[in-house]
Amino acid sequence: MNNRMRSASLALAAPLASLLLAFLLSALVLVLVGSNPLVAFGDMLEYGSRLEIVIDMLNRATPLYLSGIAAAIGFRMNLFNIGVEGQYQLAMFVAAVVGGALALPGFLHLLLILVVAMIVGGLWSGLAGLLKVTRGVNEVIGTIMLNFIAIGGIIAALIGRFRDGEISTNSGTKLIAESGWMPNLNGFVEAFTRDIKGRQLSGMLVVAVLVGIAYHLTINRSRFGFDLRASGLNPMAARSGGVPPKRMVVVAMVLSGAAAGLVGMVDLVSRYHRYDNNFSPGLGFAGIAVALLGRHHPVGVAFAALLFAFMDSSSSILQVTGSASPEIVIIMQGVILLTAVITYEYVNQIRQREETKMAALATAGGAA
Amino acid sequence: MLAALHRLPTWLRFALYASVGVLVLAIAESFESxxxxxxxxxxxxxxxxxxxxxxxxxxxxxxxxxxxxxxxxxxxxxxxxxxxxxxxxxxxxxxxxxxxxxxxxxxxxxxxxxxxxxxxxxxxxxxxxxxxxxxxxxxxxxxxxxxxxxxxxxxxxxxxxVDVPVLAGGTFFGAETPDILGSIADQGVFFVSDLASFARGLVSxxxxxxxxxxxxxxxxxxxxxxxxxxxxxxxxxxxxxxxxxxxxxxxxxxxxxxxxxxxxxxxxxxxxxxxxxxxxxxxxxxxxxxxxxxxxxxxxxxxxxxxxxxxxxxxxxxxxxRDLDGQSTHALLLVVSFCLAVVSLWAATARRLVDAVMALVFAVVMFAWYVQTDVAPDWLPNAMPYVIVLLVLVFAAQRLRAPAFDGQIYRRGAT
The missing domain is CATH 1.10.3470 (ABC transporter involved in vitamin B12 uptake, BtuC)
Structure with a gap:
C-alpha cells in the first residue's frame, strides 16, 4: 500500500513540478521584459474566475479535450497523429456543407452533422494510416502533408462552390438550419448561479465527456483496447498473439481521426453554424500538447485541457490592464509541455529502477 | 545501360538526370497554349x-x-x-x-x-x-x-x-563579361535554349x-x-x-x-x-x-x-x-503524370504490379485533368508541392536504409 501511495504521489509530483517550473520561467521572462509577473498573474486569476470567463474557458476546453483525446488514441498505439489540425478543419468544412444542404427533423439533423464530421475525420486520418502500412510512409510526415493538402487544397478548391450566394461579402458556407444547432447548457448552469450574460455554454461539453468515457472504456477496459495497446508496445509480440499490427494501425488512425472530426464542432454547431474564416485554428497542435501533458489519461487530459483553456481565456485581460503581453501564456504552455515531458520520463525511470530493485529483492528472498 | 550509368562520376550522373528533367519540362511547356x-x-x-x-x-x-x-x-x-x-x-x-x-x-x-x-x-x-x-x-x-x-x-x-562571370554576364573585378548562357537561351532552339536558360537561372x-x-x-x-x-x-x-x-x-x-x-x-x-x-x-x-x-x-x-x-x-x-494565371502549374500536371507513367513502367518491369497499377491510375487521373483544363485552378499551386512530396514518398519510401539505431533511445550502461 505504501508503494502505491508513493507511486501515486510521484505521478502527481511530475505535472505539479512542471507547472511550478513553467510559472517560475515565465515570471523570469516577464521580469526580463520589464513586466511585473505578480500583477500579471493576479490579473489573470481575478479575471479568469468570473462566471463569463469560466464559460469561455469551458467552451475552449471542450475542443481542446476532444483534440487531446484524438492525439491520445494515436499515442496509445505509438502512433503520432500530427494531422488532427487538417482532419478537424476538413471535417468541419464537409459537415458544414452537408448540414447546410440538408434539413432533417430535429435531433437527427444535429446527429447527421456530428456523424459526417467523424466519418470525414476518420477517413482522412485513416488515409495516413493506410499510407503507413502499405507504403511505409512515416505517419508524422504523411499527416503533415495531408494537413497542407486538406487546408490549402481540398477546402480551398471546394469553398468557392459552396459559398453562400446570398451574402456576397461573407466567404462562408450556407447557414445551417436551426434543427442542426446544438442546444446550450445555460439553463443548467444558471440553476446554480446567476444569469450568464451574452455567453452560451456549448452542449458539446456533454459530447466531450461522453467521448472521454468511451475512450476510457475502449482503450482501458475492452479486449480491443488491450490489443491496441499491445501492438503499440510490441507489434511482434502482438502479432504472435493473433493481433494483426497493420490493421490495428489503420483502425487506430481512423478512431483518432473520428475524434478529431468533433474538434471543430463547438464552432460549427454551437457558435457560427457555418464554415467561414471565424473558426479557431491551431486546436490540433494544442491537442497534442494537452494529450502529452495529461499522459493520455482520460481525466488527466481533461485537467490539461482545462488548464490550457484557463490560460487562453484569462490572458485577454492582460491586453486591457497592460500588465504584460498576452502572448506570455503561449510561452507558459510550451514550457509546461516541455518540462512535463521531461519530468514524466524522469519519474518513469525512477519507477523502473525501483521495480527492478524490488524484483531483484523478491527473487533473492525466494532463493534464500 | 543502367550499369554504365552508375560507372559515371556522381556529379555527371546527376547532371544527366537534370538534363533529362529539363527535356521533360521543355516538352511539357511546348504543349502549353x-x-x-x-x-x-x-x-x-x-x-x-x-x-x-x-x-x-x-x-x-x-x-x-x-x-x-x-x-x-x-x-x-x-x-x-x-x-x-x-x-x-x-x-x-x-x-x-x-x-x-x-x-x-x-x-x-x-x-x-x-x-x-x-x-x-x-x-x-x-x-x-x-x-x-x-x-x-x-x-x-x-x-x-x-x-x-x-x-x-x-x-x-x-x-x-551575385551573377557568375562569363556564364551569366556577371562582373569580374569590375569588368563586364559576356552572358554566354543568356545568348544561347535567346536563340530559341528547342531543348538547347531551354537547357541554357535553366542553367542560367542557377548561375545568375x-x-x-x-x-x-x-x-x-x-x-x-x-x-x-x-x-x-x-x-x-x-x-x-x-x-x-x-x-x-x-x-x-x-x-x-x-x-x-x-x-x-x-x-x-x-x-x-x-x-x-x-x-x-x-x-x-x-x-x-x-x-x-x-x-x-x-x-x-x-x-x-x-x-x-x-x-x-x-x-x-x-x-x-x-x-x-509566381504562377498567377495557373499556366505553369497546369504544365506541371503533365510532367507529374509523365513521371508517374515512368514509375509505373519501371515497377511493371520489376514485377511490382500493385505499384505499377497505382502509379498508372494516378498518371491517368493527372493526364485527364491536364487534358480537360487549360489552366490550373488558383488553389492548386498552393497544394501541388505537398502532393508531390507525398507522391514521392509513396512510391519511393520502401527501398531505403535509415541508420540502424535511428529513433531508439540509448541509455549508457543499459543493454
Missing part, C-alpha cells in the same frame, strides 16, 4: 534554387541528427526560431549577424531537444513535437515585445546576390546565402564520412554500444549531431526570413522542416541525395509562387 516557356525559364530555376535552400538545410539538419540516432521532428520548430532570431539580428545589427543569430536560435532549439532525448531519454518524436509547439509561442511573444506586432516584422535586409542572381548553404553539402559529406568525429557520430547512429565499448563518448557525439542539426535548421529559417520573404512572419516556414525530413528519407540519409530531393521538392514551390 502560347508556349510561355516558364517551366525552363531562368526565373523558374532561380526560384527553384532559392526555394530548395530551406528544404536542403532542414534535410542536412535531419542528416546530422539521425546519423547520430536522434530523430528530429523538431526541425520545423528550430527553423521557426531561426526565422525570428535571424530577422531580429539582421535588423538590429547586420545581415551577417542575422545569419549568425539564426544559427544560434536553431542551435538553442537543438540543445533543448538533445537534453530531452539524449540525457533524459524522452521519446524523440514527443520531444520534437513539444519543440514545434513551443517555438511559435516563443517567437510570437518575442515578436510582440520587440516588433510591437505579434505576426510580422519590418522588412529585413538580405546578404545580396544567386543569393550569397544560397552559396553558403550549398557549400554545406560537400562539407557535411566530408565531416560525416572523412573525419574521425564524423565516424564516431555515425557509430552512435548505427550501434552506439559498439562505439562506447571502443571508448567513444557516444553521448557527446549525439549532442553534437542534434545541436548542429538545430543550427542548420535555424540557418534555413534565417534564409526564409532574410532571402525568401524579406521579413519575419508567423508561420512562414510552411512545413519546410517536415519537407526537409521527407528530403532526408528520399535522399537515403546522404548529402547529395538530400540536395537532389531538395531540388525536386523546391521546384514546385518556386514555380507555384
Amino acid at each position: 502560347g508556349g510561355v516557356g516558364r517551366l525552363t525559364a531562368d526565373t523558374a530555376s532561380r526560384a527553384m534554387l532559392k526555394w530548395c535552400i530551406p528544404i536542403l538545410l532542414a534535410g542536412l539538419g535531419g542528416l546530422f541528427s539521425e546519423r547520430a540516432s536522434i530523430v528530429n521532428i523538431g526541425l520545423e520548430g528550430m527553423m521557426i526560431l531561426g526565422t525570428w532570431f535571424g530577422a531580429w539580428a539582421a535588423l538590429e545589427f547586420s545581415p551577417w549577424m542575422g545569419l549568425v543569430f539564426g544559427v544560434l536560435g536553431g542551435a538553442l532549439g537543438g540543445l533543448i531537444h538533445a537534453v530531452a532525448t539524449v540525457s533524459f531519454g524522452v521519446d524523440h518524436v514527443i520531444s520534437g513535437v513539444a519543440i514545434n509547439i513551443m517555438a511559435p509561442g516563443v517567437t510570437t511573444f518575442l515578436s510582440s515585445e520587440v516588433f510591437g506586432n505579434r505576426t510580422q516584422s519590418p522588412d529585413v535586409p538580405g546578404l545580396g546576390e 542572381g544567386i543569393a550569397i546565402f544560397s552559396l553558403i548553404a550549398l557549400a554545406l553539402v560537400p562539407l557535411s559529406g566530408w565531416f560525416l564520412w572523412k573525419t574521425r568525429a564524423g565516424l564516431q557520430l555515425r557509430s552512435a547512429g548505427e550501434y552506439p554500444l559498439a562505439g562506447e565499448s571502443l571508448g567513444v563518448n557516444v553521448i557527446r557525439r549525439m549532442y553534437l549531431g542534434v545541436v548542429v542539426s538545430g543550427a542548420l535548421a535555424g540557418l534555413g529559417g534565417a534564409f526564409i526570413a532574410m532571402e525568401l520573404t524579406g521579413f519575419y512572419q508567423n508561420g512562414q516556414t510552411g512545413g519546410r522542416g517536415f519537407i526537409g525530413l521527407a528530403a532526408l528519407i528520399f535522399g537515403n540519409w546522404r548529402p547529395l541525395g538530400i540536395l537532389a530531393a531538395a531540388f525536386l521538392f523546391g521546384y514546385p514551390f518556386g514555380v507555384s509562387l
Whole structure:
C-alpha cells in the first residue's frame, strides 16, 4: 500500500513540478521584459474566475479535450497523429456543407452533422494510416502533408462552390438550419448561479465527456483496447498473439481521426453554424500538447485541457490592464509541455529502477 | 545501360538526370497554349534554387541528427526560431549577424531537444513535437515585445546576390563579361535554349546565402564520412554500444549531431526570413522542416541525395509562387503524370504490379485533368508541392536504409 501511495504521489509530483517550473520561467521572462509577473498573474486569476470567463474557458476546453483525446488514441498505439489540425478543419468544412444542404427533423439533423464530421475525420486520418502500412510512409510526415493538402487544397478548391450566394461579402458556407444547432447548457448552469450574460455554454461539453468515457472504456477496459495497446508496445509480440499490427494501425488512425472530426464542432454547431474564416485554428497542435501533458489519461487530459483553456481565456485581460503581453501564456504552455515531458520520463525511470530493485529483492528472498 | 550509368562520376550522373528533367519540362511547356516557356525559364530555376535552400538545410539538419540516432521532428520548430532570431539580428545589427543569430536560435532549439532525448531519454518524436509547439509561442511573444506586432516584422535586409562571370554576364573585378548562357537561351532552339536558360537561372542572381548553404553539402559529406568525429557520430547512429565499448563518448557525439542539426535548421529559417520573404512572419516556414525530413528519407540519409530531393521538392514551390494565371502549374500536371507513367513502367518491369497499377491510375487521373483544363485552378499551386512530396514518398519510401539505431533511445550502461 505504501508503494502505491508513493507511486501515486510521484505521478502527481511530475505535472505539479512542471507547472511550478513553467510559472517560475515565465515570471523570469516577464521580469526580463520589464513586466511585473505578480500583477500579471493576479490579473489573470481575478479575471479568469468570473462566471463569463469560466464559460469561455469551458467552451475552449471542450475542443481542446476532444483534440487531446484524438492525439491520445494515436499515442496509445505509438502512433503520432500530427494531422488532427487538417482532419478537424476538413471535417468541419464537409459537415458544414452537408448540414447546410440538408434539413432533417430535429435531433437527427444535429446527429447527421456530428456523424459526417467523424466519418470525414476518420477517413482522412485513416488515409495516413493506410499510407503507413502499405507504403511505409512515416505517419508524422504523411499527416503533415495531408494537413497542407486538406487546408490549402481540398477546402480551398471546394469553398468557392459552396459559398453562400446570398451574402456576397461573407466567404462562408450556407447557414445551417436551426434543427442542426446544438442546444446550450445555460439553463443548467444558471440553476446554480446567476444569469450568464451574452455567453452560451456549448452542449458539446456533454459530447466531450461522453467521448472521454468511451475512450476510457475502449482503450482501458475492452479486449480491443488491450490489443491496441499491445501492438503499440510490441507489434511482434502482438502479432504472435493473433493481433494483426497493420490493421490495428489503420483502425487506430481512423478512431483518432473520428475524434478529431468533433474538434471543430463547438464552432460549427454551437457558435457560427457555418464554415467561414471565424473558426479557431491551431486546436490540433494544442491537442497534442494537452494529450502529452495529461499522459493520455482520460481525466488527466481533461485537467490539461482545462488548464490550457484557463490560460487562453484569462490572458485577454492582460491586453486591457497592460500588465504584460498576452502572448506570455503561449510561452507558459510550451514550457509546461516541455518540462512535463521531461519530468514524466524522469519519474518513469525512477519507477523502473525501483521495480527492478524490488524484483531483484523478491527473487533473492525466494532463493534464500 | 543502367550499369554504365552508375560507372559515371556522381556529379555527371546527376547532371544527366537534370538534363533529362529539363527535356521533360521543355516538352511539357511546348504543349502549353502560347508556349510561355516558364517551366525552363531562368526565373523558374532561380526560384527553384532559392526555394530548395530551406528544404536542403532542414534535410542536412535531419542528416546530422539521425546519423547520430536522434530523430528530429523538431526541425520545423528550430527553423521557426531561426526565422525570428535571424530577422531580429539582421535588423538590429547586420545581415551577417542575422545569419549568425539564426544559427544560434536553431542551435538553442537543438540543445533543448538533445537534453530531452539524449540525457533524459524522452521519446524523440514527443520531444520534437513539444519543440514545434513551443517555438511559435516563443517567437510570437518575442515578436510582440520587440516588433510591437505579434505576426510580422519590418522588412529585413538580405546578404545580396551575385551573377557568375562569363556564364551569366556577371562582373569580374569590375569588368563586364559576356552572358554566354543568356545568348544561347535567346536563340530559341528547342531543348538547347531551354537547357541554357535553366542553367542560367542557377548561375545568375544567386543569393550569397544560397552559396553558403550549398557549400554545406560537400562539407557535411566530408565531416560525416572523412573525419574521425564524423565516424564516431555515425557509430552512435548505427550501434552506439559498439562505439562506447571502443571508448567513444557516444553521448557527446549525439549532442553534437542534434545541436548542429538545430543550427542548420535555424540557418534555413534565417534564409526564409532574410532571402525568401524579406521579413519575419508567423508561420512562414510552411512545413519546410517536415519537407526537409521527407528530403532526408528520399535522399537515403546522404548529402547529395538530400540536395537532389531538395531540388525536386523546391521546384514546385518556386514555380507555384509566381504562377498567377495557373499556366505553369497546369504544365506541371503533365510532367507529374509523365513521371508517374515512368514509375509505373519501371515497377511493371520489376514485377511490382500493385505499384505499377497505382502509379498508372494516378498518371491517368493527372493526364485527364491536364487534358480537360487549360489552366490550373488558383488553389492548386498552393497544394501541388505537398502532393508531390507525398507522391514521392509513396512510391519511393520502401527501398531505403535509415541508420540502424535511428529513433531508439540509448541509455549508457543499459543493454
